[in-house]
Amino acid sequence: MAVQREWQPTMSMGSTRILLVEDDPRHCQFVHDLLSQQGWVVESAADAHEAFVLARQYEPHVLVADWMLPDKITGGVLVALLREFFPHMHVVFITGLPVADLKGQARHLAPCEFIQKPYGAGELIDAVLRAEAGAHANRLAMS
Numbered sequence: 001m002a003v004q005r006e007w008q009p010t011m012s013m014g015s016t017r018i019l020l021v022e023d024d025p026r027h028c029q030f031v032h033d034l035l036s037q038q039g040w041v042v043e044s045a046a047d048a049h050e051a052f053v054l055a056r057q058y059e060p061h062v063l064v065a066d067w068m069l070p071d072k073i074t075g076g077v078l079v080a081l082l083r084e085f086f087p088h089m090h091v092v093f094i095t096g097l098p099v100a101d102l103k104g105q106a107r108h109l110a111p112c113e114f115i116q117k118p119y120g121a122g123e124l125i126d127a128v129l130r131a132e133a134g135a136h137a138n139r140l141a142m143s
Helices: 025-037 048-058 075-083 099-105 121-142
Strands: 017-021 041-045 062-066 090-095 112-116
Touching: 017 025, 017 048, 025 041, 025 062, 025 121, 041 048, 048 062, 048 075, 062 075, 062 121, 075 090, 090 099, 090 121, 099 112, 112 121
Parallel strands: 017 041, 017 062, 062 090, 090 112
Antiparallel strands: none
């Protein structure tokens, strides 16, 4: 994947926990490293089952997930399951599919946003920053 390097490092809110769900090992490592370099605490899962188990232990604030996961489970199904336990969680989907089509399918999963492959590092970081801010505001409102 070609990476655009025009982005500048940002400051995250610190202890935000991100759960990354990506079945492609190279893409997973790339995204994990990128997000970790920004100061976020990142755990990775290769499929929905592993993500669900990790999420119960890890309690993520933000989910970054591929829309198409192994075993014919979509990121949308995963989000619906995880929101039962983590209603404050914000979501960034990464997909190679046409985003316009998916937005209609995911309307009930809001707040979420989509990034279409190929994407630049800055685009992903900006989306995660927005998700982090939303999750942080939700946590404050619930306190």
